[in-house]
Amino acid sequence: MLENLMFRFAQTGAWSLLAALALLVLTPLFLQRYRASALRWMWIILAVRMLIPAIVPERAPLLLPVPVQVTQAVKDTQTLPEEDSDTSGLLPDEPSPAQNEETGRAPVGFIQKPVKITAAIWMSAACLMFLTETCRYFVWRRRVMRWNRMPSARLCTETESAAAGLGIRKIPDVRENEVVRTPMTIGWLRPVLLIPASFADEEKRAFLRPVILHELTHYRRRDTLLRFVMLIVRCIHWYNPAAWILERQFERSAELACDETVLALDVSRRAYADALMSVVRSAEGRCVIPTTCFASEKRFVRQRFSALFSAAPKQKGRAAVLLLCFALLGTVLVACVPTASAASESSALAAKE
Numbered sequence: 001m002l003e004n005l006m007f008r009f010a011q012t013g014a015w016s017l018l019a020a021l022a023l024l025v026l027t028p029l030f031l032q033r034y035r036a037s038a039l040r041w042m043w044i045i046l047a048v049r050m051l052i053p054a055i056v057p058e059r060a061p062l063l064l065p066v067p068v069q070v071t072q073a074v075k076d077t078q079t080l081p082e083e084d085s086d087t088s089g090l091l092p093d094e095p096s097p098a099q100n101e102e103t104g105r106a107p108v109g110f111i112q113k114p115v116k117i118t119a120a121i122w123m124s125a126a127c128l129m130f131l132t133e134t135c136r137y138f139v140w141r142r143r144v145m146r147w148n149r150m151p152s153a154r155l156c157t158e159t160e161s162a163a164a165g166l167g168i169r170k171i172p173d174v175r176e177n178e179v180v181r182t183p184m185t186i187g188w189l190r191p192v193l194l195i196p197a198s199f200a201d202e203e204k205r206a207f208l209r210p211v212i213l214h215e216l217t218h219y220r221r222r223d224t225l226l227r228f229v230m231l232i233v234r235c236i237h238w239y240n241p242a243a244w245i246l247e248r249q250f251e252r253s254a255e256l257a258c259d260e261t262v263l264a265l266d267v268s269r270r271a272y273a274d275a276l277m278s279v280v281r282s283a284e285g286r287c288v289i290p291t292t293c294f295a296s297e298k299r300f301v302r303q304r305f306s307a308l309f310s311a312a313p314k315q316k317g318r319a320a321v322l323l324l325c326f327a328l329l330g331t332v333l334v335a336c337v338p339t340a341s342a343a344s345e346s347s348a349l350a351a352k353e
Contacts, residue, residue: 002119008053013240016050019328020242024249030320031307036256038317042324043250044226049328050233050243122239130235133289140288141186148175148194155195155208162212165265172219176200181282183211183294185218188225207275210267211294217258218292227251228290252300254292256307263308273308276301 023030023042030039151159151174163171172185177194185191193215199208218224230247237243263269280295287293295301 002123003115005053006119006122009236011054012050012052013237013242015054015328016046016237016246017240017242019046019049019324020245020249023324024245027249030317031256032312033315034317034320035314036253036260036307038321040250040253040257041321043246043253045321045324045328046242047226047230047233047246047250050237050246051229125238126235129238130232133231133235137288137290144177144179144186144194145192147178149178149197151176151195152200154205155199158208158212159193159216162209162216166213166216166220166261168216168220172216182279182296183215184287184291185215185224186288186291188228188290191219191224193219204278206271207278210262210272210275211279213262213265213267214258214294215292217261218254221254221257223254223292224290226254227292231289251286252297252303255300256304259304259307269308273305276304276308 023046027039155174155176159171159174163169172191172193174193174195176197176199178197180194180196183196183199184194186194193212195208195211198204199211227247227250230250234243234247259272262272276295280298280301283293283295283298287296
């Protein structure tokens with residue numbers, strides 16, 4: 001059972017690796033013409049495909065016509081006396097280990113044992129990675145949440161105004177925090193918006209609205225939950241580079257998509273760029289899963305700035321997303337084609353008989 005599941009996920013990972021590499025290579029060209037939200041959806045669709053193990057259907061048995069002479073001979077042997085119908089000597093016995101050594105054939109157990117060991121290693125590594133990341137998140141969350149304090153009146157007002165502009169009815173909990181260095185949203189079930197306490201200073205008050213709009217966009221799109229899904233994909237396909245590419249590229253496309261949404265709400269590009277620059281100076285690497293940060297990767301900031309000041313009109317990219325859906329759906333249906341042909345051949349031979 002476990003071996004079969006491993007092979008099915010390996011087949012899914014092979015198709016997904018080709019799709020991930022192709023999408024990674026085409027990403028710069030894609031973002032020149034289409035919005036980042038379409039790219040974000042494409043990575044989500046690819047993640048869902050990697051969570052579905054490949055369908056390996058069993059081939060239909062091949063029905064061959066039996067001549068009448070053979071059928072009559074079988075009936076005659078069934079009517080023979082018991083002492084004459086002993087055919088035990090006609091059936092070959094199972095080869096012994098000594099015979100396997102003489103003939104050079106590997107016993108069945110010699111092939112099955114490495115497969116079982118490999119499957120056990122695969123599942124153990126997946127479970128260990130998931131438990132490690134989960135424990136790391138809860139330890140980090142407990143350490144950070146101790147430094148929360150109630151939000152100021154200005155922060156509550158800005159949050160309510162930003163939520164109304166995005167059409168969000170249920171506003172998440174907002175807290176000021178003294179240890180985080182970048183605004184972030186943490187938690188996949190009940191997200192909490194954390195704003196650094198330094199934003200209460202007069203210098204950063206002008207950056208408060210763009211930052212809150214950015215994080216509320218993550219909240220509305222359930223990006224923290226989707227990052228948790230990406231973690232599950234990485235744990236299942238830990239040996240596959242596609243899972244690591246998928247997680248990183250989804251995080252980046254989600255940030256670009258949020259930037260596009262905020263700029264569409266009549267937010268000054270200059271003010272947004274200043275907010276991004278002021279936060280990225282104190283950023284500390286990537287965010288812990290499942291969280292979303294306003295600015296985390298310094299190497300990624302250049303691409304975000306390039307997208308901020310790009311005046312070229314971009315399309316929504318729905319056709320490209322649908323094309324990827326049909327392409328990945330084809331990888332599911334392609335395995336069923338041999339089964340259908342085998343079944344048709346069998347039915348044709350049965351009809352001739």
